[in-house]
Amino acid sequence: MSDIIHWADVIADRILSEKDSVRIATGITPSGHIHLGNLREMLTADAIRRAIDEKGGKAEIVYIADTFDPLRKRYPFLPEEYENYVGMPLSRIPDPEGCHGNYAEHFLQPFLESLDILGIPVTLKKAHEMYESGEYAEKTRIALEKKDEIAGILKEVSGRDVEEGWSPFMPVCKNCGRLNSTRVTGFDGEKVSYVCKSCGHEGESDLTEGKLVWRVDWPARWGILGINVEPFGKDHAAAGGSYDTGKRIAREIFGIEPPFPIVYEWINLKGKGAMKSSKGIVVPVREMVEILPPEIVRYIIIRSKPERHIEFDPGIGLLDVVDEFENAYHHGDRSVELSLVENVVYSDVPFRHLLVVGQIAEWDLEKVLEILERNGHKIDEDLRRDVERRLRYARKWLEKYAPDNLKFSVKKSRDEIKSVFSDDEKRFLNEFAESLGDNMDAEKLHKLVYEVAQKVGIKPAKAFQAIYKAILDTKHGPRAGYFLSSLGVDFVRKRFMEI
Ligand SMILES: [Zn+2]
Ligand SMILES: [Zn+2]
Structure with a gap:
């Protein structure tokens, strides 16, 4: 064990000094494949959750899927007709591949599967359901009544002018279905009237048929869900950014305390050009958890302090991380402890050896075990189970991410x-x-x-x-x-x- 206290324990101790039961919020918009950078939010929350639990506190992660956000633009992976859906809530746009109920669900569901594989338990809240069921209604009413005060805070903290006629609420246009093109023209305490800049429609909407703008939505959900802790990316943490305005809106408008903030840095993907260029998109988490063992995916993020930038190379660079993990595993290490999912037991066979032996044995488990025995390993049930599990990952990693110079085939004659x-x-x-x-x-x-x-x-x-x-x-x-x-x-x- 290292003398330096792990960052998750430092944060857990600070939180526990004030409260012994907390709700940690996370939020990701399912507007495209959810990638490793997004996962940092979940794993930062989960490391803290585990640390709090182990110290006798109680922590729950609430994952708010921003399914009610508008589609911001037609992304490169979307067919041309999706131009028509720009501005509409993700939950009301069809699945681009036709396999799920809607657009948001298509990207959300594989991510939820990944969370399960990675051992991250969450209470799921879908934003569109929260709005439509009226969970936001009370906070929305308050925001509409105090819109001038909120505009004052936004202007003061962000230093930017708030446009004439600004409203914290965006009704969904009943005619064209967009929510970022409506302009609120009045509020009678129950309904808002609006005019749509996109289609010209003038109408009325109640508070469940629309969404608060992000800077107001965020503090509103802190209040609705009773959030005490929240990790978020550094973009929200910038001076005058949405955490700064959120803090004041929370206290002055909603009368609640903002959550304890944990700011994290970005993860950059480097490595195989092909992987980046393939579709012009990042590696989806769902794909990554098929190819790498969950404890390694967790370790990549948990071993670094949230404020440290991570340069992640799923290609050859991954082997260094795996070496580090294996070494740390056999020496007892807090990052490893916080990364292991369920009761995984590692044998003394390095991943690097599995790559070589696996290729020689053509991935046949019995042959692999024979070779390992010849190389001096004691074959018992634990080793067998471990090798069987990691051999599958070794094979997939080699096929998908490894550079060609690690691949070989033994000529039979x-x-x-x-x-x-x-x-x-x-x-x-x-x-x-x-x-x-x-x-x-x-x-x-x-x-x-x-x-x-x-x-x-x-x-x-x-x-x-x-x-x-x-x-x-x-x-x-x-x-x-x-x-x-x-x-x-x-x-x-x-x-x-x-x-
Ligand atoms: Zn789908
Ligand atoms: Zn419209």
Whole structure:
């Protein structure tokens, strides 16, 4: 255990010093695939929830899905006719792929599945249901009655002018269905009258047929849901931003205390160009949790303080994170503790080895276990279960995210090898085959490459190349010692003699 107290424990202690039961809010708009950057909000909340629970407090995460937000523009992944839906609430737009009840649901549902896989329990609130059922009505009435005061706060805190006739409420136009194009012209305490700038319609609307603007919606939901803690992105935290205005609106308009804020930084995705360019979009969380074990996805975020920027590389860079996780796992580490989902037990087989052994064994579990046993691992039920689970991820990761130079296939017979071997290379392979001892482990085999290369008089780099050519028909491959011991001495001896 490190001497430095984990950030989640520091925050949990601060919260618990004031309250022993809290509701933590999170909010994400399902306007497109929900990605790793969005997940930071959920995992920041969940790390704090766990820390509070462990310390004897009570914490609940409320996830408010902003299903009533308007579609801001036609995103590149949307067909042309979606131009017509811009400005309409996401919950009232058809699913672009036709598989769910509406647009919001299409992106929300896979994200909820991901939360389940990642072990993040949430109480789900869909914004459109909250408005339509009247949960917002009381706060909406107050906001409409005090609109001039709110406008004053917005102007004072954000430093920007509030336009003439501004209203905190956006009714949905009964004619064209848009909610960001209506202008409120009056309020009689029950209904608002409006005119639509988009279609010219003039009408009346009650308070369940529309939505508060974001800067008022946010403090309103703090009050409605009794929120005490909320992580949010740094855009909301900027001076004069929506948290600053929200704080004052909460206290001065709604008479409530704003939640304890936890500001987090962005996550950038780097790595394989193909992944970024594929659809011009980020990797959806739902896809990521198919390819990486949940504890690794959690660890990527939980190991960094919320205020630290994360550069995430799902390609080769991921292996460094996995190494770090495995090392920390075996040494007892708070970030690891807060990342593990259910009772996952890691064996001593590194993920890197599973990539090599899996490819040699063509992902056959029994063969993999045989090789691991030959490499000195004690095969018991725990190891079996662990290897079976992580082998699946190793395979998927290799197929989807790994750079090509980590992929290989062992040629089954000499005939499949097209590479040409020089006399030096042939002499090296022969001499190496003859020097092989039955009980040589990875380290001994690695040393043997150097010894035989020197004896035969070729450079080690050439010797390694000859090995890879003889087995994979390529000039590079995984670290030779572990690779050869995984293949088994008999196979290596026979193949090298054949060359
Ligand atoms: Zn769908
Ligand atoms: Zn209209």
